[in-house]
Amino acid sequence: MTDLPNRMNALPTTRPLRLRRLTQAMCLGLALAQCAPLLAQTRRNDALSVSPRIPGARNLSTELKIEGVRTTSDYIVAVVNQEVITHTDVDKRVARIEEAAQDRSRLPDPAELRRQVLEALIDEKAQISHARTIGLSIPDSEVDLAIENIAAQNQLTLTDLRQRMQADGLDFDRYRSSLREQILLQRLREREVMPRIQISEADVDTFLREDPAAQAESNLNLAHILVRVPDNSSEAQVRQLQQRAEQIRDRAAQGVNFTQLVREYSDDRDTHDSGGAFGLRPTSRLPELFVSAVRGLRVGDVSQVVRSNAGFHVIKLVERENVAQASYTQQRARHILLRPTPQTSNRVLVAKMQDIRKKILEGQASFAQMARQHSEDGSGPRGGDLGWASPGQYVPEFEKALITLQPGEISQPVVTRFGVHLIQLIERREVQLSDAQRREAARAVLRERGFEAAYEEWARELRQAAWVEVRDEP
Template sequence: MTHPSRKPRLRPLVLGLCVSSLLLGSLTPVQAQLRNPDAPSVAPRIPGARQLSTDLLLAGKPSTADYIVAVVDQEPITHVDVDKRVARIQETAPAGSRLPPPDELRRQVLDALIDEKVQVSHARNVGLSVADAEVDAAIENIAAQNKLTLREMQRRMEADGLDYARYRASLREQILLQRLRDREVNARIQISDSDIDAFLATDPAAQAETGLNLAHILIPVPEQATPAQIEAQQAKARQVQEQARSGANFNQLVRTHSADTYTKEQGGAFGMMPVSRLPDIFVAAVRNLKVGEVAPVVRSNAGFHIIKLIERENSAEASYTQQRSRHILLRANPKESTQEQVARLAAIRKDIVGGSASFAQMARQYSQDGSAPNGGELGWASPGQFVPEFERALTSLQAGEISQPVVSRFGVHLIQLIERREVKLTEEQKREAARSVLRERRFESAYEDWARELRAAAWVEMRDAP
């Protein structure tokens, strides 16, 4: 069983190279409620990789004389290819992250590029491909998220020294790689009923909180900051925390104050992550919080953090967070561009927020989904039931809040979160959650074995610098 938001975790530095979860998967559109038919009713999720929209922020960099550093099955990898990938990682690294030394970073990047070439060649050999329409939809998605038309995005890329044709080819390749990895690596992971029984009976993860979705605001502290600078930033963090705790819109506080560009577009949210992958200070800060509450300010090497608990999955209490929502959907239509649909929904949102119309009224009048007669109501949904791009937007909302237009493979949506609640798991759901935890643990090892086998069978020639 493949979960649509799963990402192969090559190495920490390679996360920034993968396509965001909203662009991936091979789901067939369904009629009602945008449900993901392959998703389990409850499953811990792997956080999505950094969005490709960050590529639009990369400034064009002058390159030195180019030369080939490796050849993979007749496909060259050049010195400039490595330079560009290193620059992308450095530009998009999350605040406070520590990259390897430059020589080691280049070695790891070259290693990752070789693996990608090997895997792309294998994907083509087994008959996998990505249609032009899928690439078009992915690029429109990225443009809409950056509040740009397609032409505006192309001009921005040209100004930043990014070649649009190469960008499009790279995007197609990343979607192809994700499809290959999901198909072949997941098929290697076998989890038996006895494995699940043993996990539930003895594993500490089955007796405690297994997953958290946290959002944060980072108030940075510069390196070698003076005591006065630290005190000023701490005072600012406490002021922002008090605003958040008093009910101010957390998304707006993130946009105004947070220095973490990695999470800023998602309202500061990291997405559902295993507790083991979150900083200990974050986990400790929210241990006694209820969903929706804001923790006291905490300090890390990067600065001060204001942390909000968005949702939790807790095996010990056998509970998880459900969300009740409604939406207005304009389906993909060859007679109307995505940007035109985004503009239409933005105008509808303005009317709703301004009080001249209700969300339910607008949904009944304009939505092209089967939920329209019910005012766009989608009912209660468990983690993983909506496609990733929809769920990510929904999870970032506060109760009653309306999203900006959201592009998905179905069209463009306006989403409103009505309320959240904690729900007890059934025994079947608890076993499914355990299966997902075990699959998550085994994925990286299975991926590494698979990638190693493919590379061993490929022809790779390393070349020295001239």
């Protein structure tokens, strides 16, 4: 099989969570638009309602610190069918929510927060128990790939990753088990909730004719870097933080990798894993401050620094879908692929790919030359050129890396189920949707709208059918 990242049958069943709206959803090859079930896993912004989904799970969690909460002792606090919930499980989830909360004053008091978290975990365990009952499972190979990808994203070897986990107080086997459960929950929700949502042709006609979303100007994917301004900051401190934001903005405007700047400087932990990106959303679901800041910008441009109640923001326009004109963003990229063998692990290939990347950046060879020389993919003879691709056409890890690049930039090594990739974005362009694609896009929007209610009903049914024992603390 050639051009693996560019083939629909290469898409894994665990896909990243991306908010689908009218135009992106349906460039006929849009596999990710089929993943509306995962929408329910995003963290709710109100913070007063603790979601029973995996908080912040647009993809698998790669944050290690918040997973490594130390406790002096552990004990079972609830049993759901045969699944147990421990005191440490609750501690870790509470810490994750507090870490992500931009305004902790909006969180419930500690006792109520722990109660809500426990309820959320009970719902999750009921779902995991159901998955086991119907024979749904995640193979070790898929978990191994997730861990290798997390290591690569953090620019760590597997040995370094284990050491990082140990330093953070995290048991590797427990972390591995947590990742397996995340993947299992994603797979289960995708499989069981989506068939409950039925969209008729009449529903599509009505949406396209009458719904404001079908007439909206655009859907935007914005990425940001937040320089937080603490409460009660003095004027001098505010000026210093603003100056810092301006310096970050200047570096971004000069072409410094935005994802790297996010990792180094952003105080918004909730978007660290996505390069600061929120995913495609209608303008009505984005802060007006952000929408105004990018108005008139081209895709890839960076805004001036803007101020919100949270602090100073540097905003990048990653992607635009003009619904009124029925257009979407395509990307043209090239890549180098190295495949693992029984004798050569992904870790070894990542190191080799780092050397290739270094030679390209130092001008010793062009990307195309290195692709012809090293790539084990059918695109190698073409210098790695994959041609134009629509949103959702690549496997999740590949697309996530690609969307953070500016034209000409080269990614860090990216691990997917096919091996290790080095990716260069060549260019982006706006493309018009056909009538058939617009209808399918409308169907995706309607599916997304119906998902939350369908999910809640499904989760409630599983919870009611489950045997739950909540135990008193010792």
